[in-house]
Amino acid sequence: MDASTSAAAHHESHEHHGEHEHHELGWWRKYVFSTDHKVIGIWYGVCGLLFLFFGFSLMMMMRFQLAYPGHAMPVIGGVLSKIFGPGTMDGGKMAPEFYNSLGAMHGTIMIFLGVVPVAFAAFGNFVVPLQIGAPDMTFPKVNAASFWAFFVGAAVMVASFFVPGGAAKSGWTSYTPLADIADKGPHYHLIWNGQTMWILGFIFLITSSLLGAVNFITTIIQLRAKGLTWMRLPFFVWTQFVTAFLLLLAFPPLEAALVMQFMDRVAGTSFFLPTGLVVNGAAVHISGGGSPLLWQHLFWFLGHPEVYVLILPAFGIVAEIIANNSRKPLWGYKSLVFSVLVIGFLSFIVWAHHMWLTGMGSTVSAFFQTTTLLISIPSVIVLSAFFISLWGGSIRFTVPMLWATAFLPMFGIGGLTGIPLAFNSADLYLHDTYYVIAHFHYIVAPGTIFGLFAGVYYWYPKATGRMMNEFWSKVHFWPSLICMNVIFLPMFLQGMLGMHRRWYDGGQGWTIGNEHVWGLSGFQWNTPISWAAWTMGLAQIPFIINFFWSIKHGKKVDDNPWEATTLEWTAPNRPPHGNFVITPVAYRGPYEYSLPGREKDFTMQNEPVEETERTRRRPEPETVLA
Amino acid sequence: MNNPPDISQDPAEHEEYAHGVHQHVMRYVMVGVTLLVFTALTVALSYVNFGTAKANIVVAMLVATFKAGLVAAIFMHLAAEKRLIYRVLIFTAFFVLGLFFLTYLAWYNPIVR
Amino acid sequence: MISLALINQFLGQPPNASEHGYQIDHILEFAHWFMGALFLGWSAYFVFVLIRFRRRKHPRADYHGVKSAISTHLEFSVVLIEAVLLIGFAIPLWAKRVNEFPDTKDAIVVHAVGQQFNWNFHLPGPDGQFGRRDVNLVSNSNPLGLDQNDPAAKDDIVTTGELHVPVNHPVIVELSSKDVIHNFALVHMRIAGDAIPGSLIPMWFKPVKPGTYEIICGQLCGLGHYGMKGTLVVDEPNEYQAWLKERAELAGGAASAPPATQRPPGEPAQAGPTPGTVPPPGAPKVGNPQLPQDKNAAPSPSPSGQ
Amino acid sequence: MEIPYTISTRPDTGLWNAKVGIWLFLASEVMLFGGLFSAYIFLRLDALPGEWPHGLLNVPVGAMNTAILIISSVTVVLAWAALKMRRYRAYWWYMLVTILCGIIFLVVKLTYEWPQKFEHYGAKLKPEALAKYEKYLGNERRTEKGLEPRVEITGHLENHEALADPNIKEFEIGLDPVYVEPNNPANDRPHFFYVPPTDHVAKIDKEDVERNTSFGPWHNQYFATYFTITGLHGLHVLGGVLVFTYMWLPVSKKVYQRNPEHLANRVEVSGLFWHFVDLIWIFVFPLFYLL
């Protein structure tokens, strides 16, 4: 597969050449099978958002089971049982294996079909070429191939809900041997079963990400506009650059592991199966000699960089918006860039902190604890730089800014609670409890997702030429902020009580789940959490309506509605194929807000340096093409 | 605009250029022959007893690395490539070795009583 | 120290019952105070800035912004505190857990073997020798495949679901699993470890409070994961001896003691508190809502080749 | 606006787009095979004595395939050089040779090497039964000499029905020569030339056999890694062949006529990929065939 896709990479990269000679493309070519980075970006964005909502819906179902274990789900229970088939929600009551399916697929979908497509592929595709003043991606056809690979992978994942036995149910981490033997019941079909389809879908998703990553990196290296030196790149471009490298180098080992798991499931190998397994009271006939931990190493070799894939683009979006709305340059641009580079580098050598309890000796764990703590330092620097950037600003609370400001403390909580997890002795207590769930959700849900919302509101005018409705945006914002905290704060308490994750009964059957904290038992806390989750579901409705309604009916705006400085705002709204009317040239850094001596409080990157400026503040030497 | 017409279509320039390439051709063939010889050598060495099985593996891997180095340096032009590509490859090499080495560490530092 | 301890209780952590547990709690406490301080400090600053520099109050931004090096100091102190926590607490604590196992002479050694969805315990009996186990001997009545022909196995004790240990004695648990990965988590003892098929991972603790505690399976192991519960009973020494005796008699009787709680394959797994164990005081009467069926993980046939 | 630097180089990086792209892609490929090789290393280090078989693959054929890949690597750079010198005919011929080499490699793999393995059987004996078959295994002598013990008996399975039929109590295996003369020092190390199983049939009690399977990926970790890595490598070869075929067909003559440098660049990037595939094989060959 790689061979042929790479093959596609070579020749297609040269092919577009003749194709740009403009002839009107048909509707299908223009809007569906397009190779235009903006169209692809928007497709990625819409699909990704839909998947976010889908993943969230799965979780809303699980939240019912957690709050009211064993009860039949009122009204929609019957409908869901029809949709997902027998053995899932019979009589409206959720079966344990279906709960596990939902959990595994919630994790997988949120991360690989939701956040990665939106944060990396959608914003990366739509914004990066515009921000660096490029006409398109370097390899437009590869770009389209990347999207369609994603589409196929996503389709396989979703379809896996409907094969006999249902979707994958071994957690998003698919730990072996569980995942190797999962679904192998009496009616086991070699391919049409949840776990195998999960593997296949995943391989497509990886292919998609790899193609995207190659394309992004090449684009950023090769197609920067004249004068746009590395240190003049918007911070968002930097984050995408590092993210692309993470995907490029961390995904393949997981792909290798997936191939091995696939072989274990269909070709009878025992890569991850040790000798002497007894399943269900009978010895398993396999060659044995494999290692369950090999899978974990290869999985987390991706898994940890992956979490930074989820957060770095959000950093980038938030940085753009903070600079824009505080009307002043980002504080410490260089240290920010340096920090994300260090994060990217270190994220490859911390992975075993997910494996503290797998029987790790003291040397190795000391090493991984140290690197894990080291990696928290650049994060602290990034967050500090954002906070300090606000000082002395003239802060406008536009809608994107609301989300960006909310992002900061939410990420702060998530990041800070990563610290106890990083100490393996503390993790002895916290491992796989709801504390971990709360830790990472604070980062990915009110963190990354808020960052994504900020980005959607911010770049919406560039994509559509219209603004989203402000009132309804705020109706979206405030309940979301409140609900997120009502959902995830109590999970820290549940975790401290010792309640473990992936508990189908929500902790009802456990002594620990019935201890009280802050007036409710650990189990009872599920109820307010679940209600908050459903309320947040409602709070998304204004967004969805607003999102589609504004395409036609939003307020029309000019090319630079936020009075921003970076190059994407010099392109016409709804940039045409090829993006820019005049090829842009950059003369200055990305965040020249409130430049002293200027009347306007923003100076765009393509505004030439004036004589007066030269004397006053010794600008950088005007390098064109460094 | 950014893809100017190919200069090497100018006969004079092309002549000079082609000459440069021509000189390389011999080198490619020589490298090919060397690789074949070394393949034979690997096979031969595997029938020599270097004391332990490990020693044999080390020898074979050294030969293979040398061959791979030749392919990379000459056929893939890595001997004279741009800095950017070196950087990418250095990072990659670092991470692969990290993957090998750290996994190895984790493997052989279990908790023992 | 008292005031430090409060934050964990405030957050709901149940009381500690092992000798080393308070050290684990301390590192959690320090971490939480440290995080709390950072969070509150930054939040206060954050709120101030948002109000002070809002557009209405401060219409023209200052191009240069903060010039002081305060952030550097701040970051430096964060590094320092993290380093102290790491080098002063985390690493030595872990070393104590994994390098300094107590002497077998005064420690109880037991094998805990996970299976879907039960904990089996194997005690060596008076001779201190574990009998041979063989997967081919595994059966309903012999969940661990203990080889009765092995002399060392004669006095071994095998139980399912419930483990007794005497108070104030170090306990070494060697973890392994028959099928998939489980995790042996003792919340009150502040200890946990993965039970991985194909390996034997030791861990140890010293219970200091008699009582009945839950053993949690902390790793997703299939549809019955949520009900995979064991019971750890920390006995006074005389009670412990009585239990040992009772168990030894059982083991001496039939070829092997069919543990009361063993589940025949194909039948529903145990749900809720394991029968035959004393539910801890205040335990909820509710069982788990649904009995898991075991169709998730049947033996995997090698699809081809034979 | 046209996309810049598709053919000419960007001054500050000195590279054209596809060259950057292919190297990035190769970097990810390094990680992919890195993951697989790390699996190889760990599974092999963990293997018990006697469980990592030696000398089961056909060395001359493997060496020939190696040579074929090396030759194709040479011809592909010659094809590129020919384009640089604007000699299309020479290019065409070199390319043809390259494609044929790739195809031969795959054909050898798929019609000869792999199927041969599927026909071979290996009965792994239970540890307690090893002594009983000493006359086939020769372990006493091997232990004396410090060699790894033999733990399975391999050859052609004469009674396939025994696999499924519980009434048949024995496997009949037409032995590989090694087991006929286990104590012959010539059998201590792998043979260079492949020697087929003999007519000497050994009867092995099913009771004594832990597992009897053909040499497929399910047989043991060695074959699992062998089939997975060579399979993935084979897919890469196939991909390369398809790309080269496309560039060799008349359609690309048009590209050449429009701008020869364009075709040369294409050949260069796909050639880089091809060399990489060759490079992987350079490691695969000794690891699986020789060591």
Ligand code: HEA
């Ligand atoms: C985007 C996602 C993301 C990010 C960025 C992080 C960041 C971090 N993570 Fe997290 N983590 C996950 C996602 C993420 N994690 C996921 C998904 C899991 C579970 C996977 C699974 O098992 O399913 C996990 C699990 C996990 C574990 C394993 C726990 C276990 O299974 O037992 C550990 C252990 O070390 C850990 C540590 C850390 C650390 C030290 C950081 C550090 O990088 C954090 C650094 C950040 C800071 C230190 C904050 C700095 C901020 C300030 C100083 C300002 C504060 C101001 C205000 C709040 C106003 N994480």
Ligand code: HEA
């Ligand atoms: C990016 C990752 C991500 C995100 C965003 C979320 C978001 C949420 N998660 Fe999830 N979660 C995981 C990744 C994520 N999760 C992972 C990896 C696991 C572990 C799985 C495992 O155990 O294997 C997990 C597990 C997990 C559990 C534990 C289950 C268990 O252990 O049994 C719970 C429990 O409440 C939970 C809840 C939630 C909730 C309430 C949200 C909410 O915050 C969701 C909010 C979502 C939205 C607000 C989306 C809104 C989208 C739109 C409105 C789009 C509109 C559409 C258009 C305009 C077209 N999650």
Ligand code: CUA
């Ligand atoms: Cu056993 Cu979970």
Ligand SMILES: [Cu+2]
């Ligand atoms: Cu991590």
